[in-house]
Amino acid sequence: MSGAVAALALAPAAEADPQVSLHVSLTAARLGVSIRISDEQTADGVPPPLRTLTIELPRGAGLSLARSVSVCRPAALRAHGAAGCPASSRVGRGSATLEVHAGSQTIPEPAVLSMFRGPALGGRPTLELLGVGHSPLDQRSVSRGVISASAQGLQLRISIPPIHSLELEPDASFTAMSLKLGGPGTTVVLPRSCEGAGLPFGAELAFSDGSSAQAAQTVPCLGR
């Protein structure tokens, strides 16, 4: 199941909602998801702060975590960053770009993302997503992702807390996010069969102002 990388797909969006593009890549036991967000309605093109990101995986897909993958406690992650959790609890990594509003400026802030296995929530597996940015503002945030069954197959729903920038200035907004799930002991299981145009993936985003956006992509069946 290696070597399949799908092309960029732009999804139609409602006129007043932010615009989202989704790019999904599949390599051996790993899933890569890249999202770009913009907003034509704002002068600087920056969308409102993101509140939830839901990634839809096709039916039959799953995430397999070996016993060797330990659990990271969210409180430890919040208090100490990545150092607060065992290295064996890491299940993925990524990067993001946020935009910080300050005065007349919109200043980009790069962030490093790390994903850890979290404690189960009501029997459902969770992932803790640590974001760390250093400049212009040195800060971090922790978001929780819950994996559950959905109408399409499986979904990872990440709830993102408000990322405060400066007092009296708006919260920071995501304009790009890239996540790679998989690694030692962590395997992304793909459906046994692939029919038709390929494997359907989707992303649904909800923003702080109540707007939302969706993007979808069908990844061609591997080997075709």
Place this chain on the structure above:
Amino acid sequence: MSSRVRIIASVVCAAMLLALPVAAHAEETVKIVKAGFKPDAFGKPTNAFGEAVISSTIGVVPSPITHVNVYGPAGITLDLKGTVTCAKQAIEEKGAPGCPAQSRAGFGGGQGIYELGGEIVEEKYTVDLFLSDNQPGHVALWVYLSGSSPVIVEKIFPAVVVKGKPPYGLGFSLDVPLIKVLPEASDASAKSAFITLGASNVAYFKKVHGKRKLFHVKGIILPHHCPAGGWPIVSEFSFQDGDQVAAKSTIHCP
């Protein structure tokens, strides 16, 4: 949250006392609606923030602001190690992006208001503050005020860091230039203003011996103690019509 002290030009007061037939005088009011330090640990770097609402007892357009003094509590200090300055020419040529990140001193904005063609027009404005001098005892700033809709406005003017009389300490003082967005418009005024100063979590990368190193700017340092009743602050506004208003507030002790 705030108490207000009104200082009305003595000539106007005298005229009122004598009950002479004088024209109605617009009196401005300033109310501090938010003020604080975040984080607020004793002796640690902080961001100072404040928001004020300005209105007039007559009409919807307050008289234009001509001068502002803002004083924080006694005991506040500045640590500007790691900062650089920005030249006015850089802002004139490129706007705020023309200044180095390490010269940023604060941000703000508010709602401007003016009269144009018999109509009241409101315009959102932003404020960027950059260090023009970072030498202890001579700290000065450039204030870059800009608005873009409905009319593009850009003004650059100086502010200086000053020391107030007890119970106040460091603050800043600035003359606000008259802002006319169009020749036929009235001088612009402000309905609201907010500002955040300092650098409690501001950091930037710098190359040291070829290696990229993260530097934290301390900026404003909170006092080591807090008087009973909290830290006093005051904002003094002077208006084009001669009115002067001092808006006082107290920030709760940590």
